[in-house]
Amino acid sequence: xxxxxxxxxxxxxxxxxxxxxxxxxxxxxxxxxxxxxxxxxxxxxxxxxxxxxxxxxxxxxxxxxxxxxxxxxxxxxxxxxxxxxxxxxxxxxxxxxxxxxxxxxxxxxxxxxxxxxxxxxxxxxxxxxxxxxxxxxxxxxxxxxxxxxxxxxxxxxxxxxxxxxxxxxx
Numbered sequence: 633x634x635x636x637x638x639x640x641x642x643x644x645x646x647x648x649x650x651x652x653x654x655x656x657x658x659x660x661x662x663x664x665x666x667x668x669x670x671x672x673x674x675x676x677x678x679x680x681x682x683x684x685x686x687x688x689x690x691x692x693x694x695x696x697x698x699x700x701x702x703x704x705x706x707x708x709x710x711x712x713x714x715x716x717x718x719x720x721x722x723x724x725x726x727x728x729x730x731x732x733x734x735x736x737x738x739x740x741x742x743x744x745x746x747x748x749x750x751x752x753x754x755x756x757x758x759x760x761x762x763x764x765x766x767x768x769x770x771x772x773x774x775x776x777x778x779x780x781x782x783x784x785x786x787x788x789x790x791x792x793x794x795x796x797x798x799x800x801x802x
Contacts, residue, residue: 741778
């Protein structure tokens with residue numbers, strides 16, 4: 633496997649990200665950015681050597697976060713799980729893009745209090761480092777109630793739109 637080798641040279645940071653993504657797919661791993669220093673920050677610290685500005689970073693640490701697991705998708709009907717709805721969605725090359733989940737109680741919360749829907753996201757709270765989107769409604773006592781949950785691989789417009797469409801469909 634010669635996807636990424638020591639000593640490889642890159643024109644810009646996009647090339648670096650592309651090679652890292654290819655390596656992640658080939659080796660079934662995930663990297664995350666733990667430490668980094670931009671070229672501008674390095675210059676402020678006195679670094680004078682010539683560095684292409686297209687590379688963006690003077691130094692970057694990308695440790696392996698966790699070995700990715702293969703996911704077996706078993707489609708189920710809503711009634712088979714007593715009202716629970718779970719939907720995985722993937723890209724065309726079968727890479728997990730998100731997971732939507734709503735159980736019977738969450739669905740009931742939304743049916744009882746559909747007037748206003750809040751959507752909040754939290755980051756880095758799970759071992760996949762995927763943002764968690766929480767759909768909330770406000771009950772008659774002013775308390776928030778969960779109406780749905782969704783993990784997304786990235787905060788991209790098409791994924792957020794798909795998440796919203798899933799919620800509307802259900």
